[in-house]
Amino acid sequence: MSIPLDQLIQKITYQIPNTKKRILKRGEILIHEGSFDQDIYIVKEGCIHIHIMINDQSQSIRFAYDGSLFTAIDSFFGHQANQYIYQAIRKTEIEVISKSDFDHFISKDQAHLILWNQVLQLLVLSMVERENDLLHNNPKDRLARVLKRSPQLFQHVPHKYIASYLRMSPETLSRLQKY
Numbered sequence: 001m002s003i004p005l006d007q008l009i010q011k012i013t014y015q016i017p018n019t020k021k022r023i024l025k026r027g028e029i030l031i032h033e034g035s036f037d038q039d040i041y042i043v044k045e046g047c048i049h050i051h052i053m054i055n056d057q058s059q060s061i062r063f064a065y066d067g068s069l070f071t072a073i074d075s076f077f078g079h080q081a082n083q084y085i086y087q088a089i090r091k092t093e094i095e096v097i098s099k100s101d102f103d104h105f106i107s108k109d110q111a112h113l114i115l116w117n118q119v120l121q122l123l124v125l126s127m128v129e130r131e132n133d134l135l136h137n138n139p140k141d142r143l144a145r146v147l148k149r150s151p152q153l154f155q156h157v158p159h160k161y162i163a164s165y166l167r168m169s170p171e172t173l174s175r176l177q178k179y
Helices: 003-015 073-078 099-107 110-136 139-149 159-165 170-177
Strands: 020-024 029-031 040-045 047-054 057-065 069-071 085-088 092-097
Touching: 003 040, 003 069, 003 099, 003 110, 040 047, 040 057, 047 092, 047 159, 057 069, 057 159, 069 073, 092 099, 099 110, 110 139, 139 170, 159 170
Parallel strands: none
Antiparallel strands: 020 092, 029 085, 040 069, 040 092, 047 057, 047 085
């Protein structure tokens, strides 16, 4: 996890009193495709699978696990319907922060805004890196790069979702892991 993200989550935890705890069951959908959701979430324990259905197949986009902060980006920033499904892979405890509480938190202290901007910059850089991986690298290189970026991924996420995230079959992932 990044230092700015750790610091932001710590400040949120101590300075926003109105957060709500929620427990999701395995397979439970937190945010549906087509919904409008502007809350921010912190994963306390568990894992959220962020995916999209294309031709009746789930395509993994991202994961949020212990210590992650996430939101439905298209709703939060773009004020439009969410296009992804946010689903618990296993029992998951999250903290829910409303957009209004978060906006107040960000606006009351310049240091909070600076941390938020640093977190957003890291997110954009990681998204660009992922796009480059998918466009340019072979499956073996994609696996190596994701392991370097997120070594904890295999501790939190089942292989079938990781294979989808890397745009390869579970069999290819299994074969590559043997090397």
